[in-house]
Amino acid sequence: MKDHQITQAYALAKERYAALGIDTDKAIETLENTPISLHCWQTDDVMGFESDAGLSGGIQTTGNYPGRARTIDEVRQDIEFVASLLAGKQRVNLHEIYGDFGGRFVDRDQVDVKHFQSWIEWAKQVGMCLDFNSTSFGHPKSSDLTLANPDPAIRAFWIEHTKHCRRIADAMGRAQSDPCMMNIWVHDGLKDLTVERRRYRELLAESLDEILAEELPGMKNCVEAKLFGIGLESYTVGSHDFYAGYCATRKVIYTLDTGHYEPTENVADMVSSLLLYVPELMLHVSRPVRWDSDHVTLMNDQTLDLFKEIVRAEALNRAHIGLDYFDASINRIGAYLIGTRATQKCLLQALLEPLATLRKYEDNGQGFERLALMEEMKSLPFGAVYDYFNWKNGVPVGEEFIGRVQEYEKDVTSNR
């Protein structure tokens, strides 16, 4: 697109939105200042650098598109390239298995800040903040139950792992002078029926209490709820109800992954309820297709509704945005960009909603007017605002990023 096309389209869009009382420049500024955490595991299909054990724990990638990142340098190179094509701020979300282990096997209960020193330095160099995750899957001691395992030795191993991870997250947060969001997701669940639902949940709560006991001001604790995993279909210890209660009573951040609920459940509707009782939300924005399939995030009704609810709840400062999908069937860099751009587009549309007018209609009982305006908003030129946001920040506008990804594929990923 030519510069004048972008700026002229924006000028018209700005006027159109201003007539409805919306300041597009302000919306752009908010979008620029709202970080999105890039999940490092999209670069390499959640393999990491600990061992060749492969993925377990009820999650799976499908596809074998060429060009997967195989080394830390390749992961960093890919993330830097992705960030170079994105406006706004990005963070990088690491899993424990992405440590810089120097080719040696470092067991999960031995992991230390030193294994993430080079990540901390890299992040500083590229001007991004780090987030972190403990890793319960892909390990000989993973089995079906980790933090809820009735065997005290196995449970102790995973408690120790998660404690170490919290200290690593704390060091990251202190180094970047910005809290590191540390997410705890364990796959704990069972394939078949159990008569011990309560017992495992009591154990999980006990383990978490022990893990979270240490005060670590550089990081924030998040725990992720889930419906079920592959091979663990009958029971999940850390269900929504479990974590909603846990987060409310312990004042811990609830991680809301959009793929982790019943397919007909309205995930956006959960935002305002949870935020009455839990301190903050960590979002894993994903696209479930029939189940937690981790398809690439798109600008669809579910994602739009989620961001609208966050803005309507005035909770943008209490919701941390991260992505969580891993698609190995298409160009991985392209998948990153589609998903991040879709997330930005949804947030932007939420910021462009004429909320004051809609609220006035609602208070006055003007149901027709409210519905009509919401419907009309869908065809307003938000695309011109999004294009301008990218243009202003010197990154590709519209479909231009497709060509850039193709070049990178030709020059870099296809040679792997």
Ligand code: RNT
């Ligand atoms: C799994 C959870 C979890 C993982 C990552 C890799 O269902 O969504 O967040 O995707 O930890």
Ligand code: ZN
């Ligand atoms: Zn997730």
